[in-house]
Amino acid sequence: MKDFFKRFSRNRGALIGLFILVVVILVAVFAPLLYPDSPWKMVQRPFLAPFSVDGFPLGTDTLGRDVAAGLAHGARVSLIVGLVSTLVALLIGVPLGALAGFYGGLVDDGAMRFTEFFQTIPNFALAIVLVAIMEPTLPTITLAIAIVSWPPVARLVRAEVLSLRRREFVDAARLAGLSNMRILFGHILPNAMSPIIVMASLMVATAILLESSLSFLGLGDPNIMSWGYMIGAARTVIRNAWWLSFIPGVAILMTVLALNLIGEGLNDALNPRLARKGR
Amino acid sequence: MGCPRTVCEVKETGRNNSVATKTGKNQMMKRLVTSLMAMTLAGAVHAENRLDIVVQPEPPSLMLGLVSNGPTQLVAGDIYESLLRYDTDLNPMPSLASEWEISDDALTYTFKLREDVTWHDGEPFTAEDVVFSVDKFLRETHARLRVSLEHVESVTAPDAHTVVFKLKQPFGPFIGVFEAGTMPMIPKHIYEGTDYKTNPANNTPIGTGPFKFEAWEKGSYIHLVKNEDYYLDGKPAIDDVYYRVIPDAASRAVAFENGDVDVLPGGSVENWDVKRLIEMDGVCSTGHGWEYFAPHAMAWMNNREGPTSSKAFRKAVMYATDREFVKDVIWNGYGKVATSPVSSKTNFYSDDTVMYDYDPDKARELLAESGYDGETVRILPLPYGETWQRWAEAMKQNLEEVGVNVQVVATDVAGWNQKQAEWDFDIAFTYLYQYGDPALGVARSYLASNIAKGSPWNNVAGYENPKVDDLFAKAAVAATPEERQALYTEIQQILVDDVPVAWQLEIEFPTIYRCNVKDLVTTAIGVNDGMRDAYLED
Numbered sequence: 001m002k003d004f005f006k007r008f009s010r011n012r013g014a015l016i017g018l019f020i021l022v023v024v025i026l027v028a029v030f031a032p033l034l035y036p037d038s039p040w041k042m043v044q045r046p047f048l049a050p051f052s053v054d055g056f057p058l059g060t061d062t063l064g065r066d067v068a069a070g071l072a073h074g075a076r077v078s079l080i081v082g083l084v085s086t087l088v089a090l091l092i093g094v095p096l097g098a099l100a101g102f103y104g105g106l107v108d109d110g111a112m113r114f115t116e117f118f119q120t121i122p123n124f125a126l127a128i129v130l131v132a133i134m135e136p137t138l139p140t141i142t143l144a145i146a147i148v149s150w151p152p153v154a155r156l157v158r159a160e161v162l163s164l165r166r167r168e169f170v171d172a173a174r175l176a177g178l179s180n181m182r183i184l185f186g187h188i189l190p191n192a193m194s195p196i197i198v199m200a201s202l203m204v205a206t207a208i209l210l211e212s213s214l215s216f217l218g219l220g221d222p223n224i225m226s227w228g229y230m231i232g233a234a235r236t237v238i239r240n241a242w243w244l245s246f247i248p249g250v251a252i253l254m255t256v257l258a259l260n261l262i263g264e265g266l267n268d269a270l271n272p273r274l275a276r277k278g279r
Numbered sequence: 280m281g282c283p284r285t286v287c288e289v290k291e292t293g294r295n296n297s298v299a300t301k302t303g304k305n306q307m308m309k310r311l312v313t314s315l316m317a318m319t320l321a322g323a324v325h326a327e328n329r330l331d332i333v334v335q336p337e338p339p340s341l342m343l344g345l346v347s348n349g350p351t352q353l354v355a356g357d358i359y360e361s362l363l364r365y366d367t368d369l370n371p372m373p374s375l376a377s378e379w380e381i382s383d384d385a386l387t388y389t390f391k392l393r394e395d396v397t398w399h400d401g402e403p404f405t406a407e408d409v410v411f412s413v414d415k416f417l418r419e420t421h422a423r424l425r426v427s428l429e430h431v432e433s434v435t436a437p438d439a440h441t442v443v444f445k446l447k448q449p450f451g452p453f454i455g456v457f458e459a460g461t462m463p464m465i466p467k468h469i470y471e472g473t474d475y476k477t478n479p480a481n482n483t484p485i486g487t488g489p490f491k492f493e494a495w496e497k498g499s500y501i502h503l504v505k506n507e508d509y510y511l512d513g514k515p516a517i518d519d520v521y522y523r524v525i526p527d528a529a530s531r532a533v534a535f536e537n538g539d540v541d542v543l544p545g546g547s548v549e550n551w552d553v554k555r556l557i558e559m560d561g562v563c564s565t566g567h568g569w570e571y572f573a574p575h576a577m578a579w580m581n582n583r584e585g586p587t588s589s590k591a592f593r594k595a596v597m598y599a600t601d602r603e604f605v606k607d608v609i610w611n612g613y614g615k616v617a618t619s620p621v622s623s624k625t626n627f628y629s630d631d632t633v634m635y636d637y638d639p640d641k642a643r644e645l646l647a648e649s650g651y652d653g654e655t656v657r658i659l660p661l662p663y664g665e666t667w668q669r670w671a672e673a674m675k676q677n678l679e680e681v682g683v684n685v686q687v688v689a690t691d692v693a694g695w696n697q698k699q700a701e702w703d704f705d706i707a708f709t710y711l712y713q714y715g716d717p718a719l720g721v722a723r724s725y726l727a728s729n730i731a732k733g734s735p736w737n738n739v740a741g742y743e744n745p746k747v748d749d750l751f752a753k754a755a756v757a758a759t760p761e762e763r764q765a766l767y768t769e770i771q772q773i774l775v776d777d778v779p780v781a782w783q784l785e786i787e788f789p790t791i792y793r794c795n796v797k798d799l800v801t802t803a804i805g806v807n808d809g810m811r812d813a814y815l816e817d
Contacts, residue, residue, distance in 0.1 A: 136689040222687040
């Protein structure tokens with residue numbers, strides 16, 4: 001564990017990423033305390049530029065809503081969507097990939113053709129279709145993102161399991177009389193964890209981007225203040241009030257960048273040999 | 280004449296000067312390019328005496344007797360004319376008819392036609408054309424006019440320049456239907472005995488108007504040229520009119536800024552851009568020219584079920600929503616808060632009704648009185664762009680502040696139509712045209728006989744009141760305007776107290792144009808028939 005942190009912190013970028021993410025998480029957690037009012041509340045004149053009026057450091061939007069409040073509450077939405085959809089995608093992708101890799105043969109063929117079916121449809125297009133069919137609400141958006149993001153997980157896990165299942169420790173476990181399921185979930189998967197964790201951190205970033213893109217297109221939950229919604233709503237006034245799209249845009253950029261840096265750091269920390277080879 | 284009734288002011292602020300100079304240069308380049316292009320495209324063109332107007336979206340056809348959607352009316356209003364025009368107070372003015380008379384029993388309408396009018400192909404325009412247009416052509420093709428023609432017993436031409444309409448019973452709104460988009464005059468010599476819808480002449484419309492159809496480059500522009508034989512001396516003053524098709528709202532704003540187009544008819548750019556554009560040097564704007572349509576924005580409230588079935592709750596909604604804020608912020612100050620089902624621009628409006636000012640405390644009291652138990656109220660926004668989305672958000676916030684749980688439903692145009700038609704909403708935004716008279720544009724939303732699933736354009740709220748039905752029926756056929764006013768005042772008092780619908784705003788779509796374009800908007804249909812009198816000042 002100590003080694004892990006040592007290796008992780010050797011990557012300067014990862015530390016910066018971690019710092020940014022912690023800030024975002026803190027803002028998200030304390031948003032209801034920082035801004036107890038609804039972020040939809042119209043509190044001041046519309047189109048106030050940042051720092052032009054005390055108490056509204058980031059200005060107000062087209063209806064006079066506090067941009068800072070929107071940003072804080074939006075952080076919650078982005079993080080929740082990112083985490084939950086990644087979790088759901090892992091719940092679909094990991095077992096499917098593991099079974100395919102472990103049993104091979106028909107199971108493998110079936111599972112992989114099914115996965116490819118999803119992979120051939122462009123992610124974003126499929127997400128739009130899913131959200132449009134199910135009415136756009138936070139749960140349906142999260143589900144749609146999960147549904148489009150699991151195939152790479154399945155493929156990754158399958159590849160890991162394929163290589164691990166021929167190792168001696170698996171033979172040993174089998175000789176000891178363990179059941180297939182115990183071997184798969186108790187011995188193989190734990191050893192495949194590191195690439196999955198790295199991938200998951202990147203998936204959170206992608207999910208945040210997907211949610212933002214959907215909201216930008218007006219396919220977000222109209223009752224929830226998210227960063228993508230803020231950009232989408234400010235798009236038509238970009239000539240008059242550029243900061244309304246710029247500020248949430250920077251928030252998305254920073255968060256996604258942070259997650260990517262962390263992913264890289266995790267990769268260094270979890271696959272030390274691979275990392276050294278790369279340098 | 281200058282510009283009566285229009286806001287004509289040149290904004291000169293130091294802040295804008297540098298921008299203005301830059302735009303000026305750009306503008307000259309663009310104009311040069313545009314005129315060069317025009318020369319190659321359309322031959323010799325008097326570039327200095329031409330007008331470029333945005334039309335959005337591209338009209339499906341210019342045959343005004345067959346197609347009557349907004350863009351068609353905008354362009355074809357220069358080609359076709361009707362017997363009358365209407366000023367911005369909806370008073371009739373002469374057009375193809377020079378005089379008209381309504382008999383004392385309000386049953387006979389006699390029109391004297393001008394004798395010097397010819398069709399664009401040189402044939403004389405006579406009373407026979409009027410009879411053909413109304414009784415044959417439009418009765419078959421024009422659904423909205425057909426409703427009014429139900430009241431007409433006969434249309435006859437006693438001589439070549441006189442037309443007589445005989446009505447079955449008095450029908451007050453009748454004097455308001457002689458507008459170009461409602462009753463365009465169609466040439467009998469071209470259409471009689473043909474299949475109207477497939478007549479090849481539909482592609483080269485022939486009217487009596489100040490401009491003739493010249494060319495239509497699909498997806499790019501429609502070119503109209505001056506009618507040299509127009510019956511009014513010195514009119515039209517403009518030689519060429521180009522209606523330009525530019526599909527994207529932001530590009531339309533840029534085209535205007537660059538000087539590519541001179542006129543942005545109402546609704547062709549986003550509300551937020553309006554302010555920036557009218558603050559430019561040499562740019563004027565007017566909210567007039569929509570009086571005949573008087574778009575009335577409102578929110579249906581479901582009178583059948585849910586919290587909105589309670590009158591106290593509906594009143595609470597009225598008091599809770601800050602409609603002045605909506606007007607000032609979302610519509611940039613354009614429009615007027617609606618106080619009644621009848622627009623103040625329409626005839627027979629009355630302000631002698633309950634007034635719902637923004638009063639959250641009163642809303643909270645009424646809410647308690649209505650026995651509201653925290654049920655979620657679903658708001659269906661109008662899916663016509665950002666403006667309407669923001670509007671629904673503002674209403675949601677207003678209602679939540681007085682303690683109503685609100686959910687905004689995400690929807691597209693098809694979903695919006697369907698949810699209204701199937702009565703699947705609590706509150707639903709819409710806007711409807713008034714057509715100058717409550718019998719034509721208002722009654723349809725409140726009559727019990729007009730409750731039918733399957734259409735978003737009838738009594739969607741499901742309001743039923745036999746007394747109101749009765750009053751509307753009487754008012755439509757009452758003989759004198761005074762009697763009609765009394766009946767409509769009573770109707771408005773009852774309706775405003777019952778609030779079946781949350782009236783929001785009398786929408787104004789500002790027309791934005793360069794200040795050197797004069798007399799562009801002088802009638803109740805604005806730019807639609809504005810080219811007749813418009814001229815360019817040096």
